Amino acid sequence: MEEHSVHVDANAMIKKLKEEGILLVWDRLKEQEPQCGYCSLGLSCRNCAMGPCRIDPFGEGPQKGVCGADADVIVARNLARAVASGAASHSDHGRDLVEVLARVGKVKAYSVKDAEKLKKVAQEYGINTNKSVEEIAFELAEAMLEDFGSKKEKIQFVNRAPKKRIELWEKLGIIPRGIDREVVEIMHRTHMGVDNDPVNILLQCLRTALADGFGGSMIATEVSDILFGTPEPKMSEINLATLKENEVNIVLHGHNPIVSDAIVEAASDEELLKLAKEYGAEGINLAGLCCTGNEVLMRKGIPMAGNHLIQELVIGTGVVDVIVVDYQCIMPAIVDVAKCYHTEVVTTSPKAKFKGAIHIEFTPENAHEKAKEVVKLAIERFRERKAELVKIPNVKPNKLMTGFSVEAILKVLGGTLQPLIDAIKNGSIRGVVGSVGCNNPKVKQDYSHITLAKRLIENDVLVVDTGCAAVADAKAGLKVPEAAELAGEELRKVCESLGIPPVLHFGSCVDNSRILVALSALANELGVDISDLPAAGAAMEWYSEKAIAIGAYFVASGLLVVLGVPPPIYGSKLVLDVLTSKVEELTGGKFVVEPDPEKAAEIIIKHIEDKRRKLGI
Ligand code: CUV
Ligand code: SF4
Known part of the structure; x- marks a missing residue:
């Protein structure tokens, strides 16, 4: 059988779980095959009860x-609903953070960790910052909540885009007005008998995606930095061997740092540590x-067990005492896998309950106590481990350097973007690519991401x-400074002189907004638009509707975006043609679908060289 992952730790676990008779994501994919051709092409509709309907792609049956x-x-319409869901997911996560920001000073578990950033962002919103941190936080939260509503003409952070870009969006009529508003408008427009002009629907996709990138996601990133600290470079470790056999293991899964941060705090509680030791554990790991892993890795250097397709496998080590989740990308299957071990799945959000899990609901008010409750539960579960099922893959954790916020990069560069601009201009850095998105069991795990990078x-x-x-x-070792050796000679020199890896960790999915901020700043410094930059995006192993929203705001921002998994748009020549070609005339960006990462790299490099030529550099 072909191996499902490129990683030794993952394949060892897949083998173990298979032997134990546990069904995994790859088995369930197999059971689903062949998957529905109509749905794969985007040609099925169940938006109303006159349907469901299907269009025959061969032109013989119903059209x-x-x-x-x-x-x-x-x-x-189907694509639009996916964009709406993706934008809603990132943005509702952002809203939860804003609601915590509003309570700073009133709750125990959260405070402002980066007051400088709080002030800077508040000033962008036109807030007078001559007052207490708590007052500024409250006013900023109120102002940000208005970005979610429908009373504004333009979401605040849209102003961070280059002037030319904003003018272009105005001309196209795709300035996002309110985050919730754009999502609701997609749901409205895709109801039977509303928007029946495919191009008009696609433009609303771009507007809604921008409400995510320059709205919900950017708010999530900025408020997370304010509450939990703006990331700075630091070393940490990654892969399944970050779990410790002799310690209580708590796995943090999901997306929002609100819960994970509180648990990080609770895990260093003296009394809980004492209890863990009484129960025979050497510590709490x-x-x-x-993405929640990315959040606490970026800010606190908490080690990372793995990514999307590792979530079932991690439980299979037999040493996970609790896996605590909030929302998004959490397979319901982990509850089934957990049942085969001593592991408890703990849900924390009223928005995301799982049948078979323990629900310990977190609010900004009770987070402190609830986090301790979760840690205590893990300590108790530690005693229930089944020794015969314990097996952590026999590998060493990989090292990585994390923490590259835009602020941190500026610091590394000595306070200005100039060294980076010089390196791009003189060609020692040919261009910049944002590699984003998920794992998908249809792709050998991590192969495409790593090959492309x-x-x-x-x-x-x-x-x-x-x-x-x-x-x-990171698991492939591309995020340590020594990985500079794997880079071309010129990039290697740049990395070595700065002491950074050639692949920089920008954070979680909402932190794709950091890429927008960085590219906007670069474009502004150079006096050009984002679409002029030698830059691109890629989502080689995407699965999530959120990734569609990200791809769409990259394209709306003027970037070429390579998708390694085909989106369900092949049933319409027109939609395919607009998204992979015509949209370039409008925004300067476009989608390319290319599953082969070697070819994807060639396409991106050619694109970067074309852009350099046009810039005359
Ligand atoms: Ni938000 S969206 S699988 S965890 S990147 Fe990972 Fe990231 Fe995709 Fe989900
Ligand atoms: Fe069928 Fe039209 Fe209803 Fe969709 S909206 S299910 S195509 S009748």
Whole structure:
């Protein structure tokens, strides 16, 4: 059988779980195959009860749904609903953070860790910062909540984009007005008998995606930095061997740092540590998964167990006492896997309960106590481990350097972007690529992320990564300063002189907003638009609707975006043509679908060289 992952630790665990008779994501994918062709092409619609309807892709069967909608409308509408869901997920996560920000000073568990950033962001919102931190925090939270509503003409952070870009969005009529508003408008427009112009629907996709990138996601990043500290470079470790056999292990899974941060605090509580030792554990060990893992890794250097496709495997080590989750990308399957071990799955959000899990609901008010409760539960579960099921893969944890916020990069560069601009201009850095997104069981785990990153750095292209792509690259050893050796000669020199790796960890998925901020700043310094930059994006192993929203705001911002997994748009020539070609005339960006990471690298490098030529550098 072909191995499902490129990693030794993952494959060892897959083998172990298979032997134990546990069904995994790859087995369930197999059971689903062949997957529905209509759905894969985007040609099925169940938006109303006259349906469900399907359009025959070969032109022989029906070409219209019961209402008369054709393939173009149905495909565009389906894509729009995915963008709405993706934007809503990032943004509702952002809203939860804003609600904590509003309570600073009133709750025990949270405070402002970066007052300087609080003031800077408050000033952007036109708030007078001559008052207490708590007052500023409250006013900023109120102002940000207005970005979610429908009373504004433009979301505040849109102003961070280059002037030319904003003018372009105005001309196209895609300035996002309110985060919730754009999402609601997609749900409205895709109801039967509303927007039946596929191009008009696609433009609303771009506007909603921008409400995510320059709205919900950017708010999530900025407020997380304010509350938990703006990341700074630090070393940490990654892979399944970050779990410790002799310690209580708590795995932090999900997305929002609100819960994970409180648990990090609680895990160093003296009394709980004492209790753990009484029960025979040497300590309390934390390991992250997916994006909440990225959040606590970036800010606190908490080790990372793995990315999306590791979530079932991590439990299979038999040493996870509690896996605590909030929301997004948490497979319901982990509850089933946990049942085969002593592991408890703990849910924390009223928005995301799982059948078979223990629900310990976190609020800003009770987070302190609830976090201790979770840690205590883990300590108790430690005693219930089944020795015969314990097996941590026999590998060493990989090292990585994390913590590259835009602020941290500026510090590394000595306070200005000039050294980076010089390096780009003189060609020692040919360009910058954001490698983002998930794992998908349809792709050998991490293969495409890692291959793409390697080819890019070999060709002197600096890679910045987020989400599960970031975890993949780190596991492959691309995020240590010594990885500079794997880069082309010119990029190697730059990395060595700065002491940084050629692949920089920008954070979680909402932190893709950091890429928008960095590219906007670069474009502004150079006096050009984002679409003029030698830059691109890639989501080689994406699975999530959130990744579609990210791809769409990158394209709306003027970037070429390579998708390694085909999106469900092939049922409409028109939609396919707009997104992979015509949109370039509008925004300067476009999608390319290319599953082969070697070819994807070639496409990106060619794009970067074209942009350099046009800039005359
Ligand atoms: Ni938000 S969205 S699988 S955890 S990157 Fe990872 Fe990242 Fe995709 Fe989910
Ligand atoms: Fe069918 Fe039209 Fe209803 Fe969709 S909206 S299910 S195409 S009738």
